[in-house]
Amino acid sequence: MWFAVLPDGEAGLAAAGVLLPRAGQVIEHASGRPWLIGDWPGHQIRLAAVGAARVAVLGRCPVTATDLALRLDRISDVERLEQVVAGLAGSFHLTASIDGRTAVRGTASAVRRIFHARVRGVTVAASRSDVLAWATGGRINEQVLATRLLPSGVVAPLQDLGVWRDVTCLPPDRTLLIEPDGTIRVRTWWHPPEPTLPLVEGASALREALTGAVDTCTADGGTISADLSGGLDSTSLCFLAAGGPARLITVHCEGLDPGNDDPAWAFRAATALSAATHLVIGNDEFPLWFAGLTESQPAMEEPSGWVRDAARLADLAWRLGTAGSRLHLMGVGGDELFSPLPPYLHDLVRERPFTAPAHLRARRARWRTSWWRLLRAVADRTDHAAWLGRRTAELRAAPAAPDPHSMAWGPPLRMPPWATPGAVNAARDVLAGIAAGQPAPLSPRRAQHQALLYARACGAGLRQIDQATSRLGLPYAAPYLDDAVIEAALSVRLDQRAGLGRCKPLLAASMAGIVPYEMLERSTKGEYSADFYAGWRRHRDGVLELFDASELGRLGLIDPGVLRAALLGVHPLPHVMGPLSQTLACEIWLRSLTPLRMPAMTTGDS
Known part of the structure; x- marks a missing residue:
């Protein structure tokens, strides 16, 4: 699936001529000029027209064309586009053409992105960067490629730099406005929420958001599938999906570690989900990690860290496609949103100083660290721009053992030990250019910043998985990465999101009465290094x-x-x-x- 958005002017016609040979569908502006061109399944688009206004929603969304038209009728220009989809669940691109002006955006989670480039002298937006790369000559940005050797999701602005020259990534929280002459403006459409809700109120909001997200996956009926690892993230999705109109197939892939208790918990969940079909794949029936990498791989939009799982994903797509699944759900994003990240302590001592001591004592005991080290980390006042500048200066090719208890804005930046001096210099130049711009963090709170940063890294990963598996007939979805779910999760107070002595208290509280109580109280976690x-x-x-x-x-x-x-x-x-x-x-x-x-x-x- 891909689509491109063209301006409503004569300048857009030349760009349309470049892209049309690759497109199977065209939707026009009210003027009759091409607006949307590309290839997409019919069920993936909702389109409405009111007078000279057009709006399209592409992706998972419960809105009907009739409702979309009623919503569109309430606005007069593209600046108010968000009102058209206010309160709607799902994960989707949004674009509109109103009185000659065009707007388009993706999702705050980075699951759905927008890119733009100059094609035949006019700005064209698209849902895939490689489409625009093809239209602009397909030159690779080697300096940005050098930064892709760094661990995924370590610096927020790096996520918004593409590997194709002449193609610009629109930040996930921005809308691109295109005038009839092809000139552009960028405006912010989404802001991270303030973490002010108490647990009870936040759990109710999360329950509503997560239920709505899963409902968009099951609403069309048929058969869907979902991972059932035994962890709380996947288990919650399975119980929510089981209540929808679609037939559910759960999938559990056995691990090699006999001490891993995930299979036992997955069996308990499967027993309680009596109406679902349960597929258990033995560890001797499933490709191992790194299998099949020497075989030819299809061209992807950009490098994907999930490539080491290519054989596993293909095998699963075949099994589930044979069983009739039209969509597969995975629990990616749950750890990033619901597990406490160490920087929450840094935020907590400043916002709730009377609550913080109990959390400091509990984390110190769990991490087996000294008070001196803990308090020194809490006292650090380095701002995001200064942190990035320092990390850029320290960049080198060396293995870096991660500090799981760091409260900094992010981890140390280390190129792999096999990176050349030229690669290190290239990455350093890119980071230095970012640092020179004094970039603001995604949130002034370190914990919120990191949670959103890692959620976006997960969103990029899901996007890459979905591109690979959709070719095999099985699209993927991750309801935890729907924008409404992220917003609900990040709205809850940091101390209550972290909890004391309970695993993922916010998710557990939101699933009370849906997931059996004993599963909500699980305190262990599966480990797959074997x-x-x-x-x-x-x-x-x-x-x-x-x-x-x-x-x-x-x-x-x-x-x-x-x-x-x-x-x-x-x-x-x-x-x-x-x-x-x-x-x-x-x-x-x-x-x-x-x-x-x-x-x-x-x-x-x-």
Whole structure:
């Protein structure tokens, strides 16, 4: 699925001529000029027209064309576009054409993005960056590609830099306004909420938002599927989905660690979900991580860290497609929204100083850290721009063991140990350019900033998974990443979202009466490092083979010899293996673009 948005002017006709050969559908402005062109399933679009005004909703949304027309009739210009979809659940792109002016935006979660570029001298917006890259010559931005070797989602502005030259990513919280002559303006349509709601009120709001999100997945009936790992995130989605009109298939993939109690909890949930069909895939029936990477991969819009799971995703799509599933639900985003991130303590001591001591004592005991280290982290006053500047200056190619208890704006920035000096310099230049602009955080509160940052990283991941699996006939959805759910979760007080001695108290409170009580009280969490290392042992040689004639090496971004040495250890440590996913993502993405060839980078000293 893709679509492009054209301005309502003569200048847009030339750009339309470039894109039309790839498009299967066209929707016109009131003037008769092309407005939306692309390819999309009929059930994925709601369209309304009132006089000279047009509005389209593309994605999951319960609105009917009739209701959309009534809503459109209440506004007079594109500046008030958000009123048309106020209160609607789901995950969707929104675009309108009113009196010659055009507006378009994606989602705050980054699940649905908008990009724009100059095509034949006029600005064109699109839902996929590679469509615009094709229209503008397909040149890769090697400097931005170097930053993709960093862990995903570490710096907010990096998420808004694309790997294609001449193509600009619209930040998720912005709307793009296009005038008839193709000139543009950008305005903010979404702001993160203030965390002021008490738990009871917040749980009620979350329950309503999450129920609405899942309802948009089940509303069309038929058969849908959902992960059932045994954790609270996936279990909650399954119980909500079971109450809808669609037939539900749950999926549990067994892990290799005999100490992992996820299967036991998944069995309990499956027993309570008697009306659903339950699919259990044994650990000897499912591809391991890193399988099939030496096989040809289809070209993707951009590098995807999920590429290491390509064989698993394809296998699951085949199984569930055979069983009739039209949509698959996953619980990604739940950990990021409902588990307490350490920076909440930094915010809590400033906003609720009488509540903070109990949380500090509890976290100190759990983390087994000293009071000195804890209080020093809480006392830090570094603002976001200064933090980014410092991290940029410290950037180098070295493994960095993550500090799970850090209260900074983000983790240390480290390129993988196999990054070349040229790659480090390129990434440093990009980050320095961002830092020079003194970027504001996503929220003035560190915990809110990180929760939204990681939720957007999850949104980008879901977007990439969905692009891959939709080609195989099974689209994906992650209701926790619907904007209304994110807003409800981030509206709750930090201390009550974190809780003391209870796992994900906000989600548990919201699911009371829907999910059986014993499952809401689970305090353990499954761990899958055994599966990771089993996959690595089985497919290590194939992964290393990818780098024998590396595209990243040809560009001067990595040293394949250093990579091989780092990965051939008897048992590579997690902070060495961690960067591998992003490196694989970039390598396989470049290979998928062949025969497009890019000039090698000029390397320099570190």
